[in-house]
Amino acid sequence: MKFLCQTTAILALCAGGAFADTIKVGVIGPFSGGAALQGRNFQAGIEAYFALNGRTVGDHEIEIIYRDLPAADPGQSAALTQELIVGEGVQYLAGYYYTPDAMAAAPILEEANVPMVVFNAATSAIVNASPLVVRTSFTTFQTSTPMATVARERGIERVITVVSDYGPGVDSETAFVRAFGAAGGTVVESVRMPMSTVDFSPIMQRIRDSGAEAVFAFLPAGPQTFGFMTAFVENGLKADGVQLLAPGDLTQESDLPVLGPNAAGMLTTFHYAVSHNSPENIAFTEAATAWLGNPAELSFPAVGAFDGMHVIAHMIAATNGQQDAAAAVDSVKGLEWISPRGPVSINPDNRHITQNIYLREVAEVEGQYINHEIQVFENQGDPGWVAP
Numbered sequence: 001m002k003f004l005c006q007t008t009a010i011l012a013l014c015a016g017g018a019f020a021d022t023i024k025v026g027v028i029g030p031f032s033g034g035a036a037l038q039g040r041n042f043q044a045g046i047e048a049y050f051a052l053n054g055r056t057v058g059d060h061e062i063e064i065i066y067r068d069l070p071a072a073d074p075g076q077s078a079a080l081t082q083e084l085i086v087g088e089g090v091q092y093l094a095g096y097y098y099t100p101d102a103m104a105a106a107p108i109l110e111e112a113n114v115p116m117v118v119f120n121a122a123t124s125a126i127v128n129a130s131p132l133v134v135r136t137s138f139t140t141f142q143t144s145t146p147m148a149t150v151a152r153e154r155g156i157e158r159v160i161t162v163v164s165d166y167g168p169g170v171d172s173e174t175a176f177v178r179a180f181g182a183a184g185g186t187v188v189e190s191v192r193m194p195m196s197t198v199d200f201s202p203i204m205q206r207i208r209d210s211g212a213e214a215v216f217a218f219l220p221a222g223p224q225t226f227g228f229m230t231a232f233v234e235n236g237l238k239a240d241g242v243q244l245l246a247p248g249d250l251t252q253e254s255d256l257p258v259l260g261p262n263a264a265g266m267l268t269t270f271h272y273a274v275s276h277n278s279p280e281n282i283a284f285t286e287a288a289t290a291w292l293g294n295p296a297e298l299s300f301p302a303v304g305a306f307d308g309m310h311v312i313a314h315m316i317a318a319t320n321g322q323q324d325a326a327a328a329v330d331s332v333k334g335l336e337w338i339s340p341r342g343p344v345s346i347n348p349d350n351r352h353i354t355q356n357i358y359l360r361e362v363a364e365v366e367g368q369y370i371n372h373e374i375q376v377f378e379n380q381g382d383p384g385w386v387a388p
C-alpha cells in the first residue's frame with residue numbers, strides 16, 4: 001500500500017481507506033519435534049485471538065508467517081529472524097519459546113525497525129537485550145519467588161534446588177535461594193543439569209543423598225519436564241515423602257492426563273492455569289480448544305501468544321499500520337487489560353508483564369487433573385529484572 005499510495009492517481013482511494021494493507025507478523029517457535037505441542041499452543045493462542053477479535057485492525061489485515069525452530073538453537077533463531085525480516089518483510093516478530101533463541105534475535109531488531117513480542121522465553125535479562133522487546137509471558141524469577149513463601153508457610157526448612165543449566169533455570173534457582181533464605185529456610189545443595197539431560201536417575205540419587213525434605217525444580221516445559229516428573233516417581237522419591245516444589249512449567253495441563261495421578265497434591269506457582277475461573281478465560285479456552293480440537297492439549301504458551309497478539313494489535317492501531325518500531329513499543333508501555341490469566345499490565349520501565357502469580361494444587365476434578373488455584377500473589381512485577 002505504501003508504494004501504491006505514492007501514485008497520485010490512486011491517492012484518493014488510499015485516503016478513503018479503500019485499500020486494506022497486510023501487516024506481516026513472523027512467529028518463531030517449536031512446531032515439530034519433542035516440544036511441538038508448545039509451538040502448537042502458540043498457534044492456538046493466536047487463532048483464539050483472531051476468533052474473538054478478528055484478523056484486522058482498522059484497515060490492516062494481520063498475516064502470520066510461521067517458522068519452525070524445534071529446539072533451542074541461537075544460530076538458527078538469528079538466521080530465521082533475518083530471513084523473516086529480509087525475505088518476508090515482516091513488520092513484527094513474535095513467539096520465541098526458548099531464552100537462547102530470543103537472546104540471539106534481539107540484537108537484530110533496532111536496525112530492522114521491528115519490535116519483538118516474546119510469547120514465552122522467560123529469563124529476566126531478555127528485555128535488556130533490546131529496547132524493542134516486549135514480553136507477555138512470565139519470568140522464572142517472577143513465578144519461582146512466591147514458592148519460597150509457600151514452602152516456609154508449610155514449615156519446610158531444608159531444600160535442594162535442581163534446575164536446567166541455562167538462563168531461566170539459573171534465574172529460577174537464584175529467585176528461590178534468595179527468597180527462601182530471606183524467609184529463614186536453608187538450601188542444602190544446588191544442582192544444575194545440562195539442558196540435554198534425559199536420564200534423571202543420577203539426579204534423583206543426589207536429591208535422596210542430600211537429606212532435604214523437599215526439592216525445588218525448574219526445567220523448560222516439554223519432554224524434559226515430563227521425564228523429570230516420571231523419574232521422580234519411578235525412583236521412589238514421591239513414595240519416600242520428598243516434596244516436589246516447582247513453578248508451573250512442571251505440571252502443564254497438557255501433561256496432566258498422563259502425569260496427573262502421580263502429580264496429585266503437588267504445589268506449583270505460576271501465572272496461568274487453564275482452569276482459571278473468569279469470563280475472559282472461559283471465552284479464551286473455548287476458542288483455543290475449538291482450534292486445537294482436543295481440550296487436553298491446551299497449555300500456558302497459548303495465553304502468552306493470545307496476550308501477545310493483543311499487544312501487537314494495539315501497536316498496529318497506535319501506529320496506524322506504519323513501520324515505526326519505537327513508536328509501536330512506546331504505545332504499549334503502561335498498557336493494562338484483563339487477560340484470561342487475570343489483570344495484567346506492561347511495566348513501562350522494562351516492557352515485561354505485571355500479573356498475578358497463583359499457588360495451585362494438582363487435583364482431580366470431575367475425572368480430570370487440573371491445576372486448582374488456591375492462593376493469589378497479586379500484581380507481581382519481575383523481581384529478577386536489574387535496570388541496565
Ligand code: PHB
Nearest residue numbers: 098099121122220221249
Ligand atoms: C525459556 O527457555 O526461557 C523457557 C522455556 C520453557 C519454559 C520456561 C522458560 O517452560
